[in-house]
Structures are given as structure tokens and as C-alpha cells.
Amino acid sequence: MHEVSIMTEALRMAVDAAKSAGAERVVKLRLRIGSLSGVVPDAMQFAFDVVCHDTMAEGATLEIESVQAACWCATCAAEFECADFFNECPRCHNFSGELRRGRELDIASVETS
Numbered sequence: 831m832h833e834v835s836i837m838t839e840a841l842r843m844a845v846d847a848a849k850s851a852g853a854e855r856v857v858k859l860r861l862r863i864g865s866l867s868g869v870v871p872d873a874m875q876f877a878f879d880v881v882c883h884d885t886m887a888e889g890a891t892l893e894i895e896s897v898q899a900a901c902w903c904a905t906c907a908a909e910f911e912c913a914d915f916f917n918e919c920p921r922c923h924n925f926s927g928e929l930r931r932g933r934e935l936d937i938a939s940v941e942t943s
């Protein structure tokens with residue numbers, strides 16, 4: 831389950847941020863996850879509970895901000911929501927491979943106390 835290794839890395843960054851801010855605990859971690867990032871939000875929640883055990887983030891809350899993937903259509907000069915990397919524009923039916931959003935896998939914020 832690669833969510834565990836991703837979450838281990840995210841937690842390490844959150845703990846580093848908390849330590850450098852002089853905090854004692856991580857109370858909330860907010861992640862931004864694109865719909866094409868390849869990770870499953872439910873699995874991330876499970877991984878979070880596992881990796882936080884016995885760390886300064888034990889008992890912290892995980893918040894996941896989902897980002898719906900969007901492609902850019904150059905013909906219409908507009909974005910449209912998509913479910914894959916190559917998509918047909920719903921307006922002009924040209925194909926677009928220019929993904930504007932959806933691959934995010936970032937820490938949005940870390941709350942400490």
C-alpha cells in the first residue's frame with residue numbers, strides 16, 4: 831500500500847514544521863489530493879492513523895481537500911472537468927491532454943499546539 835510511504839513522508843514534513851515552530855504537538859494535518867494523484871483518500875486516512883502512532887502527531891486530525899481534475903481546451907479557452915489524462919472537451923469535442931489540475935499531492939497546512 832503506497833499510501834503508507836506517502837503518509838510517512840507527509841508526517842515527517844509536518845513534524846519537522848512543528849519542531850521548527852517550537853510546537854509540542856501536531857493537531858491537524860491538511861492534505862490536498864487531486865483526483866488523478868493515484869492515492870485513495872480512505873487509504874490515506876487509514877495510513878495516517880498508523881504512521882501517527884507514537885509520534886507527536888498521535889491523535890491528530892487529518893483533513894483531505896479533494897481537487898477535481900480539470901483539462902484545458904485551447905479551442906474554447908476554457909477548463910473542463912475530466913476523469914482521465916486525455917479527454918474530450920464537452921463543448922467542441924476536441925481532445926485535450928493538457929491537465930491543469932488533478933495531480934496534486936501536497937500538504938495544504940499543518941496546525942500545531
Ligand SMILES: [Zn+2]
Pocket residue numbers: 903904905906907919920921922923924
Ligand atoms: Zn473545447
